[in-house]
Amino acid sequence: MPVGVPLMSTAVSVALFVLLLVVGLAAALALLTLRTVRRVEAALPPAGRFVDVPGALLHVVERGHGPALLLVHGLGGQLGNFTYALVDELADDFHVVAVDRPGSGYSARAPTASASLSAQADALAALIETLALDRAIVVGHSLGGTIALALAQRHPERVAALALVAPLIHPSDVPAALRGLRIVQLRLCQLIAWTLAIPILIAKREDLLALVFRPEAVPRDYAMRGGGLLALRPSHFVAACADLGAIPQGLPAIVQGCGAMRLPVSILYGRSDNVLSPLRQGETLRSLLPGAQLALIEGGHMLPVTAPTRTAQFIREVAARTRI
Secondary structure, rough: OOHHHHHHHHHHHHHHHHHHHHHHHHHHHHHHHHHHHHHHHOOOOOOOEEEEEEEEEEEEEEEEOOEEEEEEEEOOOOHHHHHHOOOHHHHOOOOOEEEOOOOOOOOOOOOOOOOOOOOOHHHHHHHHHHHOOEEEEEEEOOOHHHHHHHHHHOHHHEEEEEEEOOOOOOOOHHOOOHHOOOOHHHHHHHHHHHHHHHHHHHHHHHHHHHHOOOOOOOOOOOHOOOHHHHOOOHHHHHHHHHHHHHHHHHHHHHHHHHHHHHEEEEEEEOOOOOOOOHHHHHHHHHHHHOOOEEEEEOOOHHHHHHHHHHHHHHHHHHHOOOOO
């Protein structure tokens, strides 16, 4: 018998063994991920109701009566960033609507819908119309501030004013730890989401939260009260990847459109923001927007969670200067 035959047979056996090992490991990771999702969703079920708009089924929490406020969260966030404390600060005087952006939290994006910043802005405009909010004051945090700008530019008839908290206007400040989310291929992103992503997030979660909250401490009850545990779901990972990938394509047009905006815009930053520089982001945005006001306070990036009273005061000041 030729020597090559048993050698080839051995190589095939090794390859088959390695393949079975990889498949088995992937299946074990997927099972771990599924169990994690079930536990998280049992502990933190949807807190509001669902509103059907073109391209998305949006999860919203509504409280209070009065002028409408639409609260839009940032990259990797969900409406718990606002219901943690800020909604309660505002509900006595406003009709507050906190929304999970398409694909984030418990909101679902239609399979054929775009994840672009403009498409997300259009979905929020449809939400304002569906809820009969007329012209809302839109509060956007971080990437939510960028999408709020796109909303005001594309649908000015739906927006009375913008209250932007640590908005993103330059992509250069996105932390290196988050750039690993820039996965272009959707199928690859979904594969990673159901195998490697959740175990890695569980292992690195405290470090990632510390990075976002720094220099302030992460609240001990953020995981439950702030919805932080919802990040341990594949859909959350996929949405964050899509959001991050949409920034380079969508941001230049939003920046270009700032000069033509005429509605009231106010900007709030924490002086010690560790994620987005108040100088590069806040000062630049103020220079782009005619008449925009910029306020700096003590704190970091997560002001809606760590400084809800001061953030609510900022929003009230915007509302006082706005005709609705």
